[in-house]
Amino acid sequence: MSKPHAMSPSHEVANAIWRPYCQMKTAPDPLEIVSAQDFHLQTADGRQLIDGMASWWSVCHGYAHPHVIEAVTKQLERLPHVMFGGITHEPAERLASRIVAMLPAELKHVFFADSGSVAVEAAMKMAMGYWRRRGRPERCRFLSFDNAYHGDTTGAMSLCDPERSMHASYGNAILSQIHAPLPTHPGNEETLREILDRHHHEIAGIFLEPLVQGAGGMRFHDAATVRQIRLLCDEYEVLMITDEIATGFGRTGSMFAIDTCQIVPDIICLGKALTAGTMTMAVTVATSEVFNAFWSDSADDAFMHGPTFMANPLACAAANASMDLFESEPQVQRAREMDPKLLAGLESSRQIPGVVDVRSRGAIGVVQVEALTELETLRRQFIDAGVWLRPFGDCIYVTPPLNLPDALIEQMCSAIVDVMSAREFSSPELTISG
Structure with missing residues (x-):
């Protein structure tokens, strides 16, 4: 085996952090944030940016909400972990x-995880x-849909x-799974049915991001599509x-x-906004039908995961405080x-x-284009316009805090339109994004 190329000490220090979703050799320096409050990120060079991402969907009530901070601080003094x-x-x-009280009555059993991907793996x-406990061990594969994204760990990657x-x-x-188009019209529904006819005997479950496929392109589908999948x-x-880690x-x-x-659903995965964006936590919640398959006098039947x-x-304290806010405020x-x-703000x-398209659903706004080129330049232009965004693939999108004030919604949308108006998005050139 050849000897690895040795980097200079200065190069090693510069790359002490291996950063997500970027080519380390060519990526520009990351934006340094020194604090965050309510709906803004404060940069090291003194700028204040509207966070249009809510830190990857998670900061649902805005940054440093006093009720959440107080709950976590009190818990830190008693029992951090x-x-x-x-x-x-x-x-x-x-x-x-x-x-459990927030979910349909059939979903009764909560398994705690430490990230969304782990919740999917669970x-x-x-x-x-x-x-296996029902005597059908051959049912060990999964069906998921075109443009699906369920996480970055090995099992989740396969979905x-x-x-x-x-x-x-x-x-x-990676693991071999079964993939199908979403049954958004009769032709796709028939395709899904044909796949199930051939493979249902080996399928343990169907994974779905209901209503919104996130990292697969911010693609929307309707409730009727989800209901049809339930019937199938x-x-x-x-x-x-259902993977509702983002939604x-x-x-x-x-x-x-x-x-x-x-x-x-028989199982639901939740995460991201669960702790109001303060720290990592996710849950996998199952029906009694699923839970009872593991309920046994035999230790061999236990769910061996932890x-x-x-x-x-601390994460539980943050999540409980977030639940308080959902109960007391109209988020x-x-x-x-x-x-x-x-x-309305993005329509122009x-x-x-x-x-190609402009669409919204709840606190999600999307401008879809033919192609995103010079992606890092575009991101820097948004920063210069006072907003933090992470466009990717063919989408410029926003997922801000749920309680973002109207004035900031207008400011954020205007900044997006202004920056986009100075560019064209029809080049066939492809770029790496994340």
């Missing part, structure tokens, strides 16, 4: 009860374990679109697993997308009311060459 194996604590018990493991996702280059190195899951006796907690204009769709930081008390209503405001970008 304790293992959850053989131990429990009040913040976790209370949070699990509150999550759901996969639950589904496979369910069928993402195998050709169009950022994980496509891994090809056969029932017909072919496969579990339905949960008000983002689409209802507390959960499944509320709008009026369906009950992240070190699952049910971290979901604000997200619902933001929908037409985002659409339709006239820009290369713009």
Whole structure:
């Protein structure tokens, strides 16, 4: 084996952090943030930016909300962390009860994870374990949809679109799953049915991002599509697993997308906004039908999974404080009311060459273009205009805090349109994005 090329000490120091979703060799220096308050990021060079991303969908109530900060501070003084194996604590018990109370009555059993990807992995493991304990171990594969994105860990990667996702280059190195077009029209529905006819005997569950496919292109579909998938899951006796890590907690204009769709999945994954963007936590919630498959006198039937930081008390305190705010403030209503405001604010970008579509759903606004070129330059232009955005693929999108004031919505949308108006988006050139 050849000896690896040695970097100079200065080069090693410069790359001490391996950064996400970028080519380290060519990426510009990252933007340094020194503080965040309410709806703004404060940069090291003294600028104040509206955060149009809510830190990847998570900061649902704005930054440094005093109620959340107070709850986490008090918990820090009492019990920052304790293992959850053989131990429990009040913040976790209370949070699990509150999550269950928010969901349809059938979803009763909360498994704590430490990230959204791990929550997806736990759901996969639950589904496979369910069928094994029902004497059907051959049901160990999953069906997911074109343009899907479910996370970056190995199992979650296999659920993402195998050709169009950022994980496509891994090809056969990851688990082999089954992929289908969303049944948004009769032709696709028939295709999905044909796939289920051939493969239902080996499918443990169908994974779906209900209403909004996020990192796969900010693509929307309607509630009828979700209901049709639920009916097909029932017909072919496969579990339905909804990934609401991004869409949960008000983002689409209802507390959960499944509320709008009026369906009950067998398993649901939640995360991101769960802790109001203060620290990492996610949950996988299952019905009693799934849970009871593991309920046994035999230790061999237990669900053998347990992240070190699952049910971290600080994260539980933050999540409980976030639940308080959802109960005391009209955050979901604000997200619902933001929908037409985002659409109105971005609508004029339709006239820009290369713009394909402008759409909104709840507190999500999207301008879709033919191609995004000079992506880093575009991001810097948005910074200069006073907003923080991370356009990717063919989308310039916003997912701001649910309670972003109207004046800031208008300012953010105007900045987007102004920056876009000076460019064209019809070049076929492709760029790496994330």
